[in-house]
Amino acid sequence: MSQPTLVIGNVNWFKYASPQAFYPLAGAMIPWFAWAAAACCLAGLYVGFFVAPTDHQQGESYRIIFLHVPAAWMSMFIYLVMAFWAGVGLVFNTRLSHMMASALAPTGALFTFIALWTGSLWGKPTWGTWWVWDARLTSELILLFLYFGFMALAAAIDEPRRADRAGAVLALVGVVNIPIIYFSVKWWNTLHQGASVSLTGAPTMAATMFTGMILMALAAWFYSIAAALHRARSIMLERERNADWITHYAGTGRP
Amino acid sequence: MNWASWSDFFAMGGYALYVWGSYAVTAGLIVMEIILLRNRRRAAVGQLVRRDTGGRT
Numbered sequence: 001m002s003q004p005t006l007v008i009g010n011v012n013w014f015k016y017a018s019p020q021a022f023y024p025l026a027g028a029m030i031p032w033f034a035w036a037a038a039a040c041c042l043a044g045l046y047v048g049f050f051v052a053p054t055d056h057q058q059g060e061s062y063r064i065i066f067l068h069v070p071a072a073w074m075s076m077f078i079y080l081v082m083a084f085w086a087g088v089g090l091v092f093n094t095r096l097s098h099m100m101a102s103a104l105a106p107t108g109a110l111f112t113f114i115a116l117w118t119g120s121l122w123g124k125p126t127w128g129t130w131w132v133w134d135a136r137l138t139s140e141l142i143l144l145f146l147y148f149g150f151m152a153l154a155a156a157i158d159e160p161r162r163a164d165r166a167g168a169v170l171a172l173v174g175v176v177n178i179p180i181i182y183f184s185v186k187w188w189n190t191l192h193q194g195a196s197v198s199l200t201g202a203p204t205m206a207a208t209m210f211t212g213m214i215l216m217a218l219a220a221w222f223y224s225i226a227a228a229l230h231r232a233r234s235i236m237l238e239r240e241r242n243a244d245w246i247t248h249y250a251g252t253g254r255p
Numbered sequence: 256m257n258w259a260s261w262s263d264f265f266a267m268g269g270y271a272l273y274v275w276g277s278y279a280v281t282a283g284l285i286v287m288e289i290i291l292l293r294n295r296r297r298a299a300v301g302q303l304v305r306r307d308t309g310g311r312t
């Protein structure tokens with residue numbers, strides 16, 4: 001079977017769709033993303049705790065925002081990327097796409113849990129309750145169960161190809177939940193406040209608070225990329241263990 | 256500067272439980288994921304090396 005090609009600007013982009021080309025490339029990129037994440041995180045924490053002023057309504061409790069909002073953004077965005085790769089895998093039947101989808105799920109679940117946890121700890125002092133069954137909180141909880149469902153379904157099916165396809169269908173069906181989460185604060189009456197940051201208007205918060213939040217969001221991005229690439233490499237070693245290129249790496253003693 | 260002293264900083268204006276509870280659990284979970292990532296890679300590499308050296312290492 002011939003490899004599919006997608007040539008744009010003299011580069012065949014499908015070349016990197018093969019695990020043996022992607023494996024060393026990902027390995028070279030991971031340290032850069034990891035260090036960028038650490039740098040952005042340190043800068044974000046500094047701005048968040050030492051530069052951004054006390055909030056005149058919420059006092060110091062608002063400083064949870066520097067974790068909560070980036071984690072919540074990441075939880076939704078990782079799901080979209082995961083569903084995208086799952087869809088590409090279904091359509092083009094590319095092994096690497098399914099591996100990327102599997103590699104993203106645990107990190108997405110992690111950020112979903114962090115968003116729920118920090119939201120709960122922020123809700124108690126501001127709303128007087130750890131949890132309410134309103135649209136925003138409930139749909140975010142469903143997102144956590146979608147991640148768990150994706151991982152459990154893939155783990156429950158022995159044959160990798162079938163596991164990939166079943167997981168991909170679940171991931172794609174679950175995409176409907178993302179706009180529900182995002183727009184829930186507009187569509188329903190909810191305790192959760194509306195967005196402080198949007199693509200269309202100026203943020204309704206102090207500039208330094210905004211800077212701290214963006215730095216932490218960048219840290220979350222870089223961390224997620226590093227973590228997903230790292231996990232994808234392990235998945236490649238696990239799944240492609242009989243491929244020639246793996247034997248080559250393993251033979252050098254430095255896979 | 257927001258804080259008069261370190262104890263002022265750790266008190267977080269009376270919200271220490273909520274703020275530090277958020278940051279501590281987040282940091283703990285990230286560290287946990289990094290350890291799990293390391294372990295998974297070590298296991299995958301170890302399996303390949305064992306197989307290709309016939310368990311002679």
